[in-house]
Amino acid sequence: MTLLVPLQGLNPVQFLVNGLVFSSVIVLASIGLSLVYSIADFANFAHGDTMTVGAFGALAAAGVLAPAMEGILVFGFPVWMFAALFVGMALAAVVVVATEFVIYRPLDTGSIELLITSIGVALAYRAVIFLGFGTDASRYGVPRAGPIPEIRETLNLAVTPRQVVAVVSAIVLVGALHVLLQYTTLGRKMRATADDPTLARVSGIRTREVIIAMWVIGGVLAAAGGVFLGLETLVRPRMGFDILLIVFAAVILGGIGSVYGAMLGGLVIGMLYELTPLFSMVGIPIGNEYAEAVAFVIMVVILLVRPQGIAGDAT
Amino acid sequence: MSDDTGTGTRTRGRGFVDSLVRSRGERNVLGGVAVVAVGILVLTALGVVRLPFLLSLLSLAGMYVLLTLGLNVQWGYAGLINFSVAAFWGIGAYSAALLSAPNSPLGLGLNPIVGFVAAIVVSAILAVFIGIPTLRLREDYLAIASLGLAEVVRRIILNEEQWTAGSSGISGIPRLLEGLPLTQNATNLAVVVVLIGLVYAFLRRVHRSPWGRVLRTIRSDEDLAKALGKDTYAYKMQAFVLGSIIMAIAGAFYVHVNLYIDPSDLIPLTTFYIWVAVILGGTGSNRGAVLGAATVIAIREGTRFLNDVQAFASLGLNLAPLRLLFVGLLIILVVRLRPEGLLPPRDELIWPGARREEGEE
Numbered sequence: 169m170t171l172l173v174p175l176q177g178l179n180p181v182q183f184l185v186n187g188l189v190f191s192s193v194i195v196l197a198s199i200g201l202s203l204v205y206s207i208a209d210f211a212n213f214a215h216g217d218t219m220t221v222g223a224f225g226a227l228a229a230a231g232v233l234a235p236a237m238e239g240i241l242v243f244g245f246p247v248w249m250f251a252a253l254f255v256g257m258a259l260a261a262v263v264v265v266a267t268e269f270v271i272y273r274p275l276d277t278g279s280i281e282l283l284i285t286s287i288g289v290a291l292a293y294r295a296v297i298f299l300g301f302g303t304d305a306s307r308y309g310v311p312r313a314g315p316i317p318e319i320r321e322t323l324n325l326a327v328t329p330r331q332v333v334a335v336v337s338a339i340v341l342v343g344a345l346h347v348l349l350q351y352t353t354l355g356r357k358m359r360a361t362a363d364d365p366t367l368a369r370v371s372g373i374r375t376r377e378v379i380i381a382m383w384v385i386g387g388v389l390a391a392a393g394g395v396f397l398g399l400e401t402l403v404r405p406r407m408g409f410d411i412l413l414i415v416f417a418a419v420i421l422g423g424i425g426s427v428y429g430a431m432l433g434g435l436v437i438g439m440l441y442e443l444t445p446l447f448s449m450v451g452i453p454i455g456n457e458y459a460e461a462v463a464f465v466i467m468v469v470i471l472l473v474r475p476q477g478i479a480g481d482a483t
Numbered sequence: 484m485s486d487d488t489g490t491g492t493r494t495r496g497r498g499f500v501d502s503l504v505r506s507r508g509e510r511n512v513l514g515g516v517a518v519v520a521v522g523i524l525v526l527t528a529l530g531v532v533r534l535p536f537l538l539s540l541l542s543l544a545g546m547y548v549l550l551t552l553g554l555n556v557q558w559g560y561a562g563l564i565n566f567s568v569a570a571f572w573g574i575g576a577y578s579a580a581l582l583s584a585p586n587s588p589l590g591l592g593l594n595p596i597v598g599f600v601a602a603i604v605v606s607a608i609l610a611v612f613i614g615i616p617t618l619r620l621r622e623d624y625l626a627i628a629s630l631g632l633a634e635v636v637r638r639i640i641l642n643e644e645q646w647t648a649g650s651s652g653i654s655g656i657p658r659l660l661e662g663l664p665l666t667q668n669a670t671n672l673a674v675v676v677v678l679i680g681l682v683y684a685f686l687r688r689v690h691r692s693p694w695g696r697v698l699r700t701i702r703s704d705e706d707l708a709k710a711l712g713k714d715t716y717a718y719k720m721q722a723f724v725l726g727s728i729i730m731a732i733a734g735a736f737y738v739h740v741n742l743y744i745d746p747s748d749l750i751p752l753t754t755f756y757i758w759v760a761v762i763l764g765g766t767g768s769n770r771g772a773v774l775g776a777a778t779v780i781a782i783r784e785g786t787r788f789l790n791d792v793q794a795f796a797s798l799g800l801n802l803a804p805l806r807l808l809f810v811g812l813l814i815i816l817v818v819r820l821r822p823e824g825l826l827p828p829r830d831e832l833i834w835p836g837a838r839r840e841e842g843e844e
Contacts, residue, residue, distance in 0.1 A: 291811030
C-alpha cells in the first residue's frame with residue numbers, strides 16, 4: 169500500500185512528502201474515530217468500513233459523472249472527481265446516520281456492547297460492498313499525471329497533482345472542523361457533550377442532535393480520507409478495514425477522545441508508516457509487507473509508555 | 484436427602500437433569516437441539532447423510548466448541564475482548580504442524596504430543612506479550628491491540644517463508660492415534676470429544692472456584708474487585724492466557740485432522756464466527772458455548788449447500804459476502820434482541836450442593 173513514487177537520486181524529503189499524503193488520509197479518518205470515542209464513548213470498529221463506503225460511493229458517482237463532465241479541469245484535476253468526492257462524503261454521512269438511528273440508538277447498553285455491535289456493522293457494510301462491487305480492486309480513472317514539473321526541477325521532489333489535492337483538501341477540512349468546534353454553538357455543544365454528557369443534557373443541550381452531528385462530521389471526513397486513499401492506491405473493499413489499525417494507533421497516540429490529539433497522532437503515524445522503507449536504508453531490514461506491523465509495534469509502545477497519549481487524560 | 488438409597492439416586496438423577504435444564508425457555512432451546520440431533524441421526528440411518536461426512540463434520544464442530552470455550556473464558560468470564568481468536572488458533576496450528584510434519588521447513592517430524600505442548604507454550608507466551616501492555620488499561624485497548632495482533636501474526640506466517648513455508652502451506656502432517664482400531668474420522672472425533680470433556684470439566688471447576696468468582700466480580704465491577712484487594716491485572720492475565728491456550732489446542736487438533744495448513748486459514752472471519760458462537764450461546768455459559776459453536780457450524784456448512792440448490796445458484800449471488808453479511812447481522816441482532824444468549828449462565832455458577840440446600844430449607 170505504499171505511496172512511494174520511484175525516483176532517481178533519492179531525496180529523503182521525498183519520504184516526508186509521501187508521508188504527508190498518507191498522513192492526510194489518517195488524520196481525516198482519525199478525527200471521526202476520536203469524535204465517536206469522546207462523544208458516544210465507544211471504539212467504533214466500523215469506522216474503517218465507513219471510509220470504504222465513502223470511497224465506493226465516490227467510485228459509483230465517478231462512473232456516472234466522468235462522462236458528463238469530461239475535460240473540465242480545476243488545478244489540473246478533473247472536476248468530476250471533486251463532485252464524486254462530495255457524493256461519497258454525502259453517502260457516508262447518510263449511511264452512518266441511518267446506522268445510528270436503526271442500530272445504535274435503540275441499543276441501551278454500555279460501551280463494550282456498542283463496540284461489539286460496531287464489529288457487526290463493519291462486517292455488514294463490507295458485505296454489502298462485496299455484493300455490489302465484487303472483491304476486485306478498482307480505480308477512479310483519474311488520468312495519470314506525472315509529477316508537477318516546477319516542483320520537480322526546483323526541489324527535486326516528485327509531487328503529483330492528486331497529492332496536492334489530497335493534502336490541500338485535508339487541510340481545508342481540518343481547518344473547517346477547527347472553526348466549527350471553536351467558534352460555533354454546535355461546536356461548543358459538542359465539546360460540552362464530550363466532556364460530560366450528563367451535565368450537557370442537564371444544561372439543556374440536546375445531546376441526541378449532537379450525536380447526529382458527530383456522525384455526520386465523522387462520516388464525511390472518513391469518506392474524504394477513503395477517497396484520497398483510493399486515489400493514491402486502489403479502491404478495494406478491504407481498504408478501510410486494513411487501515412483501521414493504523415487509525416486506531418493514531419487515535420491512541422493522540423490520546424483517546426482528543427480530536428486535536430487525533431490530528432497530531434494521525435500526522436505522526438502517517439509519517440512513520442511511510443518512513444518504514446527508511447528503516448531498511450539504515451540497516452534494519454523491515455520490508456514494506458510489515459508496515460502494518462510497524463504501526464502495531466508503535467501502538468504497543470505507546471500503550472506501555474504513555475497510554476494516555478499526547479493530549480489525552482483518559483485511562 | 485433421604486436415607487433411602489432408591490430415592491437418593493432419583494434425587495441425584497433429577498439433580499443432574501436440573502443441572503442441565505433450568506427454565507421453560509431453556510427446555511425449548513434444548514428440545515430444539517434434541518430434535519435437530521435426532522433428525523441428523525435419522526438422516527444418517529437412512530443413508531441421506533453419509534457417516535464419514537457426519538463424523539468429520541462433528542470433529543470440525545468439536546474444534547469450534549473448543550475455540551468457543553476458549554473465548555468464553557476471556558470474554559464470558561473476565562470480560563476481555565479478544566479479536567485475535569484466529570491468530571491464537573493459527574499459532575497452535577502452526578506450532579503443531581511445524582514440529583510434527585516431516586516435510587515442514589523445520590523438518591523435525593516429532594510426535595504430535597510435542598506439537599500440542601509447543602502450541603500451549605507458544606500461545607501462552609504470545610498471550611502474555613499482548614496482555615502486558617493492554618490488560619492494565621480499559622477494555623477496548625485489548626480489543627484494538629488484538630485486532631492488530633491477528634494481522635501481524637498472519638503477515639509473519641505469510642512472509643517468513645524460511646520458517647513457515649509461507650503461502651505454499653505445510654502438508655504431510657501426521658494423523659492422530661493411527662493405531663486405534665477405528666476409522667480415522669472416528670478417532671478424530673473421539674480425540675476432540677476427550678479434549679472437550681477435559682476442557683469443559685476443568686472450566687466448570689475453575690469457574691465455580693474462588694478464582695472464577697473473582698473473575699466474575701472483575702467483569703461486573705473491576706473497581707470493586709480492586710477495592711477488595713484483588714490484583715485484577717493478574718487475574719485478567721490468567722484468564723487471557725488460559726483462553727488463548729484452549730484456542731491453540733483447537734488449532735493443533737485441526738492440523739492433525741485437516742493434514743494441511745496455510746495462512747489463508749487465519750482469516751479474521753473465523754474470529755467473528757467464534758464471537759457469534761459465544762454471544763449467541765450465552766456469554767459466560769459453557770453449555771451456551773457448546774450450543775453456540777454447533778449453531779455456527781450449522782450456519783457455515785448449511786450455507787455451503789445453498790450453492791447446490793438450483794433456484795439459489797441461478798440468482799448468481801456470491802456466497803462468501805452473504806455469509807459475511809449474515810455474521811454481521813447476527814452479531815447486531817444478538818446484542819440487540821437477546822444479549823443474554825440462548826443458554827445464559829444464571830445459576831450454572833452455583834455449586835449444586837448449595838442450591839439443593841437452599842431449595843429444601
